[in-house]
Amino acid sequence: MSxxxxxVDVVRLLMLALVAILxxxxxxxxxFLLYSLSLCFANTLAVLSVSMLVRYGGEVSIxxxxxxxxxxxAVAIIEHRFGLSIVVSLPLAVLLGAGAGFxxxxxxxxxxxxxxxxxxxxxxxALPEILIGFEKFTGGFEGLYxxxxxxxxxxxxxxxxxxxxxxxxxxxxxxxxxxxSAQGLALLMAQAQPRAAEAMGITRSWARISIFTLSAALAAxxxxxxxxxxxxxxxxxxxxxxxxFLLVGSVVSLNRLSLPAALVGGAFITLVPTYLAQAxxxxxxxxxxxxxxxxxxxxxxxxxxxLPRGMRR
Amino acid sequence: xxxxxFIRDILPLLWSGLISGCLYGVGALGLVMVFKSSRVVNFxxxxxxxxxxxxxxxxxxxxxxxxxxxxxxxxxxxxxxxVAVVSYALIAPIVFKSDLASTIATLGVGLILxxxxxxxxxxxxxxxxxxxxxxxxxxxAIRISSYDLAVLAVTLAIVGGLFLIxxxxxxxxxFRAVSTNPFACEVCGxxxxxVHLFSWLAGAVLGLVAALLIVPTTFLSSTTVPxxxxxxxxxxxxxxxxxxxxxxxxxxxxxxxxxxxxxxxSPEFMNTFLLGVILLTLNFFPNGLLERAIGGRV
Numbered sequence: 001m002s003x004x005x006x007x008v009d010v011v012r013l014l015m016l017a018l019v020a021i022l023x024x025x026x027x028x029x030x031x032f033l034l035y036s037l038s039l040c041f042a043n044t045l046a047v048l049s050v051s052m053l054v055r056y057g058g059e060v061s062i063x064x065x066x067x068x069x070x071x072x073x074a075v076a077i078i079e080h081r082f083g084l085s086i087v088v089s090l091p092l093a094v095l096l097g098a099g100a101g102f103x104x105x106x107x108x109x110x111x112x113x114x115x116x117x118x119x120x121x122x123x124x125x126a127l128p129e130i131l132i133g134f135e136k137f138t139g140g141f142e143g144l145y146x147x148x149x150x151x152x153x154x155x156x157x158x159x160x161x162x163x164x165x166x167x168x169x170x171x172x173x174x175x176x177x178x179x180x181s182a183q184g185l186a187l188l189m190a191q192a193q194p195r196a197a198e199a200m201g202i203t204r205s206w207a208r209i210s211i212f213t214l215s216a217a218l219a220a221x222x223x224x225x226x227x228x229x230x231x232x233x234x235x236x237x238x239x240x241x242x243x244x245f246l247l248v249g250s251v252v253s254l255n256r257l258s259l260p261a262a263l264v265g266g267a268f269i270t271l272v273p274t275y276l277a278q279a280x281x282x283x284x285x286x287x288x289x290x291x292x293x294x295x296x297x298x299x300x301x302x303x304x305x306x307l308p309r310g311m312r313r
Numbered sequence: 314x315x316x317x318x319f320i321r322d323i324l325p326l327l328w329s330g331l332i333s334g335c336l337y338g339v340g341a342l343g344l345v346m347v348f349k350s351s352r353v354v355n356f357x358x359x360x361x362x363x364x365x366x367x368x369x370x371x372x373x374x375x376x377x378x379x380x381x382x383x384x385x386x387x388x389x390x391x392x393x394x395x396v397a398v399v400s401y402a403l404i405a406p407i408v409f410k411s412d413l414a415s416t417i418a419t420l421g422v423g424l425i426l427x428x429x430x431x432x433x434x435x436x437x438x439x440x441x442x443x444x445x446x447x448x449x450x451x452x453x454a455i456r457i458s459s460y461d462l463a464v465l466a467v468t469l470a471i472v473g474g475l476f477l478i479x480x481x482x483x484x485x486x487x488f489r490a491v492s493t494n495p496f497a498c499e500v501c502g503x504x505x506x507x508v509h510l511f512s513w514l515a516g517a518v519l520g521l522v523a524a525l526l527i528v529p530t531t532f533l534s535s536t537t538v539p540x541x542x543x544x545x546x547x548x549x550x551x552x553x554x555x556x557x558x559x560x561x562x563x564x565x566x567x568x569x570x571x572x573x574x575x576x577x578x579s580p581e582f583m584n585t586f587l588l589g590v591i592l593l594t595l596n597f598f599p600n601g602l603l604e605r606a607i608g609g610r611v
Contacts, residue, residue, distance in 0.1 A: 060413050062356075062420065107596035113413055114354050115554070115595055118546050121356070122588040125543050133581050240540070244420060251417060285428030291421030292403055299407040299414040 018260060022165055026158055034157050036274055038229040041164035044266025045171060045222035047249035049215045051262065052175070054255040056187045057211040059113040063120030065243035066127045067097045067216040071223025072233045076144040077137055085148040086163075090224050097220020098213050105212035109205035116212075124243035131235040143234025146227050160229045167225055171218065172259040179257070187211050241284070245269045248287045251294050324454040326572045332461050333530065333544075334568020335468040336523045340545030341552060341560035342475065343519035349492035349555050350512040351408055353415045357400060357423035359542030362520035364426050365393040366528055366538055367434045370441045376434075382444045389521060396426070397517035401510055408509070423539075430535045438534040443526070464526050471522060472561055475515065479557070484511055492555070520545075540584070544571070547587045551594050553601020562603055 026034055046068050053059050074093035078084050104123065108115045131138050138144070149156065150163055178184040190197040190207030198204065227233045246269070253265030268290070273283055340358070347355045371377035372385035380388070400422040404415045449458035479485035490498050491508045499505060523545065524538045531537055548567045552559030567590070574586045594602060 058413065060417055104592070107592045108599075111595060111599050114348075114352075114416065115550065115599075117354060117413075117416060118550055118554075119588070119591050119595065121546060122543060122584065122591050125540055126582075126584040126588045129582055129584055133579075133585075240536075244424065247417070247420065248424075281428055281431040283428070284424045284431065288421040288424030288426075288428060291424060292418050295414050295418045295421065296403070296407060299411055 015259060018263075019169060026161055031157060034161050035229075036271060038157075038160040038164045039226065040263075040266050040270040041161075041168045042222055042226040042229050043246075043249065043270045044262045045168055045225060046219055046246050047253060047265040047269070048171065048175065048257060048262045049218035049222060050246050050250035051253060051255040051257055051265070052218060053211060053215040054250060055257060056184070056191065057113070057208055057215070058191050059208070059212070060117045060247065061120040061215075062117065062243045062247050063123030063127075064215070064219045064246050065238050065240075066120075066123045067100060067219035068223035068226060068242075068246070069127055069131065069233075069238040070100055071097055071220030071225075072227035072238075073131070073138055073144075073223075074220070075224045075227045076139075076146050076233045079146055079148055080144055083148075086146075086150050086224065086228050090221070093220045093224040094217050097223070098217035100220075101213040101216020102209060104216070105209045109209050120243070124240050127238055127243075128235050128240070131238060139234075141235060143232055143236075146231050146233070150228070156231075160231075164225050164229050167221070169259065171221070172257070172262070175257045245287065248291050251291055254294070254298060321454050322576070325456065326576055327569055328455045328457070328461075330569030330572035331565055332464050332568070333527070333572070334548075334565035335464055336527045336564070337544040337548045337567050338561040338564020339468055339471060339519050339526075340523040340542055341548035341564050342472070342557060343516035343523070344545060344549045345552070345554060345557055345560045346512040346519070347516045348549075349557075350488060351401075351415075351509045352412050353404065353408060353419060355513075355516060356416065356420040357426060358516065358520050358545070359539035360423040360426040360430070361393055361396055361400075361517055362524035362542065363535065363538035364396070364430050365389040365517075365521035366441060366524040366533055367430055367535075368392055369525060370439055370533060371434065374439070374441075386525070390518060393517040393521045394514050397513045398510065401513045405506070405509075427535065427539065434535070436535060438532050441525075441528045441533045443529050460529060467522065467526060471519065475519075476557075484508075488512065543584060543587055544568075547591055550591050551598075551602050553598075553603065556601055556603070559601045559603045563601070566602070 022037075025037065029037065046064060049067070050061060050064050053061055053064075071093040074096050075086055075089040078089040078092065079086075104119070105116070108119060132140055149159055151159055186197065186200075186202045187207050187210065189200075190202050190204050194204045197207070226237075230237075249265035249269040251265075252268045253261040256262065269287075272286065276283060276286075340362070344355060344358055347353060347358075366389070368389040369382070369385045372380045372388055373382050378385075400419065403422065404418045407418065408415045443460060443463055445459045445463045447459060449456055451457070477485075479488055487498070487503055487508050488511060490503065491505055495505060498508075520542075524541070527541055528538070544567055545564070548564040549560050550563075551567060552561070552563035554560075567587075570590065571583060571586065575583060578586075
């Protein structure tokens with residue numbers, strides 16, 4: 001076997017080890033850590049949805065909290081009104097997310113990504129007033145509870161943990177597959193070589209709409225799991241900043257779509273506010289610094305040019 | 314609803330929409346200045362304006378110092394300009410490489426400024442008035458206050474000054490040249506950085522002025538000014554995002570439209586309304602509502 005093949009095997013083994021550790025974690029971890037980790041998996045999925053948009057579409061969104069909230073509220077409202085569990089509401093949430101993503105991305109299909117970014121800002125700011133305004137459905141300030149189990153008879157904490165973990169691993173596998181699929185390659189080509197793609201019948205506006213639709217569907221899936229993992233949805237968890245924080249998580253994971261990278265991003269935005277709760281006002285500063293530093297380092301190219309002349313080699 | 318009643322309602326709505334619209338236009342001008350020269354959407358615009366407004370409050374109310382309003386504003390302008398220079402310096406290494414990466418970096422700067430405001434001034438909700446004598450008179454159905462006149466005067470002065478700079482000075486010519494064709498400017502030996510810096514400074518000043526004038530109508534907290542900037546962003550989009558007159562006129566349109574919406578439909582869904590305006594504009598007028606009327610120039 002070639003050296004490169006051996007390298008891939010090591011990566012694969014490490015990935016399996018990571019999944020095995022996460023599978024066994026409930027044996028050691030306490031209740032609160034387990035709960036934080038379940039939320040962390042759901043947030044990791046939301047980070048993946050933003051990263052996917054950056055990778056395949058070259059676009060920035062600070063409003064993905066909207067689609068996350070859509071998924072979470074879909075699960076809560078379906079349980080509240082029809083008494084159906086997440087088995088039914090999860091696929092519905094994904095479909096709703098895809099539909100909303102399509103409607104949202106359609107108007108700016110021919111424009112540069114900057115217009116989409118501005119529109120997502122409006123989306124993020126409109127979300128809280130929609131959640132509070134449609135009190136009849138959303139429960140207003142108090143929000144709604146999600147009580148139904150997926151698997152009857154299994155302890156609640158373990159259910160939340162394993163369902164979130166299973167979906168996360170499946171999505172990562174699907175994303176790896178998508179990268180090699182014809183559709184994935186078509187989207188990448190439309191971004192890197194728009195003219196070549198157009199010659200092959202893939203228009204740029206089609207590529208932009210479809211990647212945003214996929215990304216919004218993934219965000220809604222993440223939202224459904226966030227609702228399930230935290231057993232409650234309320235406007236408190238969907239402020240303007242939650243959309244910005246998802247982008248922070250994506251930037252910190254270098255917009256990568258692999259499980260370990262996305263977990264780093266998800267953990268950064270889930271565990272930092274939990275464990276630095278008493279340093280509340282420092283959290284935006286920390287996130288801002290992370291955003292600036294990572295963006296600069298990732299885009300500045302050769303960092304040696306910042307050194308004084310004498311120290312360059 | 315009778316015709317007379319309708320007119321009695323609509324005239325004050327149009328007037329107050331015009332006044333607040335002027336301020337949305339001033340906010341939007343700052344965004345468009347930055348975008349035209351450096352192709353970056355400055356998401357820290359609102360946070361910087363918020364910091365500036367809080368500095369004025371802190372230095373004039375006695376919570377940090379008790380200076381006169383004028384000197385507090387001068388200090389705030391100085392701080393806002395310094396922050397603008399620092400934030401431009403931060404994104405300077407990547408500004409020519411990637412629009413999106415520099416835009417993300419401005420979001421980071423915005424988060425830092427937001428955190429600083431929360432650290433220094435807390436989550437307080439405070440009042441910050443303009444130092445103008447209270448006075449008002451009626452003109453038909455419209456009630457005109459000294460605040461309205463102050464807003465109009467400041468807006469006219471600042472927009473007029475800006476257009477004079479851009480139309481008549483060498484700096485303005487350089488700015489127009491850079492926003493038309495940066496590559497040709499570089500070939501001709503123009504320093505792009507100094508033009509960028511000019512637009513970032515102008516943006517900071519415009520944002521602070523808009524914030525100081527809008528705060529008396531509501532209140533000042535760490536979230537009001539950044540969300541007020543959504544109106545400025547909407548005005549910029551409606552104006553085409555790269556047209557200065559477009560931004561100014563679109564600001565007034567957005568101000569009037571918001572007033573009508575909040576009076577006749579619902580005051581609780583303002584941001585949703587703006588979202589709708591942005592999406593409809595992008596779909597039907599991708600180059601701005603006023604593209605035909607004034608063209609894409611300046």
